[in-house]
Amino acid sequence: MSLQHFIKNAISExxxxxxxxxxxxxxxxxxxxxxxxxxxxxxxxxxSQAEEVVRMVYEAWQKDSDLPFLKKAAFIxxxxxxxxxKRVLVEKHLISPQLAEESPHGAVLLSQDEAxxxxxxxxxxxxxxxxxxxxxxxxxxxxxSHLDDWLEKHFTFAFDDQCGYLTSCPTNLGTGIRASxxxxxxxxxxxxxxxxLLPVIxxxxxxxxxxxxxxxxxxxxxxxxxNQVTLGQSEEEIIDKLQGVVRQIIEHELDxxxxxxxxxxxxxxxxxxxxxxxxxxxxxxxxxxxxQRLSDVRLGVDLNLIKEVSASVMNELMVMIQPGFLQxxxxxxxxPEERDVRRAKLIRERLLMENNNPSE
Amino acid sequence: MLCxxxxxxxxxIHYTKIINGNKTEQYLCEVCAHEKGxxxxxxxxxxxxxLLSSFLxxxxxxxxxxxxxxxxxxxxxxPTCGMTYNQFGKFGRFGCSDCYYTFRTHLEPMLRRIHGxxxxxxxIPERTKGALKIRRxxxxxxxxxxxxxxxxxxxxxxxxxxxxRALQEQLEQ
Numbered sequence: 001m002s003l004q005h006f007i008k009n010a011i012s013e014x015x016x017x018x019x020x021x022x023x024x025x026x027x028x029x030x031x032x033x034x035x036x037x038x039x040x041x042x043x044x045x046x047x048s049q050a051e052e053v054v055r056m057v058y059e060a061w062q063k064d065s066d067l068p069f070l071k072k073a074a075f076i077x078x079x080x081x082x083x084x085x086k087r088v089l090v091e092k093h094l095i096s097p098q099l100a101e102e103s104p105h106g107a108v109l110l111s112q113d114e115a116x117x118x119x120x121x122x123x124x125x126x127x128x129x130x131x132x133x134x135x136x137x138x139x140x141x142x143x144x145s146h147l148d149d150w151l152e153k154h155f156t157f158a159f160d161d162q163c164g165y166l167t168s169c170p171t172n173l174g175t176g177i178r179a180s181x182x183x184x185x186x187x188x189x190x191x192x193x194x195x196x197l198l199p200v201i202x203x204x205x206x207x208x209x210x211x212x213x214x215x216x217x218x219x220x221x222x223x224x225x226x227n228q229v230t231l232g233q234s235e236e237e238i239i240d241k242l243q244g245v246v247r248q249i250i251e252h253e254l255d256x257x258x259x260x261x262x263x264x265x266x267x268x269x270x271x272x273x274x275x276x277x278x279x280x281x282x283x284x285x286x287x288x289x290x291x292q293r294l295s296d297v298r299l300g301v302d303l304n305l306i307k308e309v310s311a312s313v314m315n316e317l318m319v320m321i322q323p324g325f326l327q328x329x330x331x332x333x334x335x336p337e338e339r340d341v342r343r344a345k346l347i348r349e350r351l352l353m354e355n356n357n358p359s360e
Numbered sequence: 361m362l363c364x365x366x367x368x369x370x371x372x373i374h375y376t377k378i379i380n381g382n383k384t385e386q387y388l389c390e391v392c393a394h395e396k397g398x399x400x401x402x403x404x405x406x407x408x409x410x411l412l413s414s415f416l417x418x419x420x421x422x423x424x425x426x427x428x429x430x431x432x433x434x435x436x437x438x439p440t441c442g443m444t445y446n447q448f449g450k451f452g453r454f455g456c457s458d459c460y461y462t463f464r465t466h467l468e469p470m471l472r473r474i475h476g477x478x479x480x481x482x483x484i485p486e487r488t489k490g491a492l493k494i495r496r497x498x499x500x501x502x503x504x505x506x507x508x509x510x511x512x513x514x515x516x517x518x519x520x521x522x523x524x525r526a527l528q529e530q531l532e533q
Contacts, residue, residue: 035457037457039456040440040441040455040456041453041454041455041456041457042361043370043372043451043453043455044362044370044441044443044455044456045361045362046361046362047361050361102372104361104371104387105361123453145483148483149486152485152486152487156485156487157485158457159484159485159488160457160460160461160480161480161488161492162478162479162480163460163467163480164480164482165480165483166454166457166460168453168454169452169453169454170454170467170470170471170474171474173471173475173480174475174477174480174481174482175480175482175483177482205476229474229475229476229477230475231471231474231475231477231478231479231480232475232476232477232478232479232480232481233477233481233482234481234482234483235482235483237481238482
């Protein structure tokens with residue numbers, strides 16, 4: 001596979017568009033959980049019941065496949081994918097790790113631009129996910145709600161006047177909504193403000209995680225901030241609150257960037273170029289270091305300190321250097337040591353390609 | 361999916377065994393996997409379910425009356441899917457939507473702790489909106505029917521009865 005071809009597959013179409021506040025907010029995501037009335041939740045469903053859910057969503061899609069958001073969509077069964085292919089979908093945030101690993105009857109309906117994925121037989125029968133670049137939570141919710149309306153034309157969802165949409169886990173009850181943003185906070189990390197800021201976010205009822213969800217490490221100063229409460233507030237209220245907090249975090253991060261630039265511009269420029277040097281020339285690099293170096297260079301791009309690369313190349317690399325992608329590019333399974341070598345090579349090649357043929 | 365070994369518990373463990381190049385894949389529940397012995401189980405791993413179950417099982421009981429209620433709700437069983445409150449405590453997930461009705465009385469303190477609220481205020485499905493209207497109209501018609509019967513206006517009562525039947529059929533659809 002050529003590098004150009006690989007990049008084309010690696011980067012979802014929705015990621016190529018620049019969203020609002022995209023120097024700090026990489027993406028906005030809204031996910032809603034729904035279950036079909038009259039069928040047990042996936043945890044307890046038999047194979048035939050689980051297959052019925054797959055069939056029902058498949059048929060709904062077949063009937064309406066000419067709808068604009070479903071045109072050229074793909075219906076993929078987890079059982080048709082190799083573990084590596086599933087991992088790549090997880091690394092692109094198109095399916096959850098749970099759907100990839102624990103759902104023998106799992107499936108996903110994926111829009112062509114990969115902004116929409118409808119997961120089937122995950123923890124709930126249906127999980128609608130919409131991804132938008134930058135800070136666009138309202139748009140993501142509108143889209144998710146629109147898809148919800150579409151599915152509701154075909155089936156009856158488990159709903160209770162008091163409890164709202166019934167979900168497998170009571171932590172999703174009511175609206176079933178999980179809205180989240182992925183934010184890049186390198187300057188706050190540099191001035192050591194994150195240990196103070198992150199607990200405050202938790203105190204206002206939001207959750208902070210690493211980029212690959214629950215329990216994952218925050219790599220490259222990327223954080224995922226999401227709502228916790230799903231019951232007792234409307235979807236709009238939930239999104240407003242998250243958006244409000246994110247706007248404040250953006251202000252803090254911008255302020256920290258200005259301060260660093262004002263007080264230690266040379267040191268910052270030095271750090272950015274050192275990281276760029278390592279990315280452009282290293283022969284072995286683990287994912288933790290690579291993410292940190294990419295984070296440094298990305299900050300340099302956002303602050304106009306470095307002209308050799310563009311923000312979009314940095315975004316691309318943050319996805320492409322993940323283990324699943326590296327193995328897909330290599331066309332074979334790789335142990336961690338081999339991956340570190342391949343990762344360094346991939347980054348070098350990509351940066352070289354950029355120098356010969358700048359994308360912006 | 362249910363564990364193929366015991367057919368009772370959800371299969372939460374997926375493992376792949378490779379012996380001399382022969383690959384076998386299996387889905388099992390925790391108990392059966394443990395019994396088989398060749399599957400490493402992650403006893404000490406942190407999971408959200410464990411966190412949730414820990415705060416279900418250590419509910420403080422302030423009076424004897426309450427602690428009796430705790431014993432009772434642990435033996436409560438959902439008639440639709442067969443899940444007990446104890447099992448819910450272990451998995452942290454309900455088996456079906458009827459569990460919400462079965463365990464309703466014990467749900468409120470838990471929901472208050474998780475969400476700080478107990479009543480949904482968000483989106484309502486279009487279908488339910490319609491059904492909700494029909495349910496309210498049915499209640500009104502039933503009251504009127506009772507009044508007509510009492511007043512011995514049987515011809516009127518029969519008309520209302522037919523209306524009620526039609527609405528009930530509509531609801532069932």
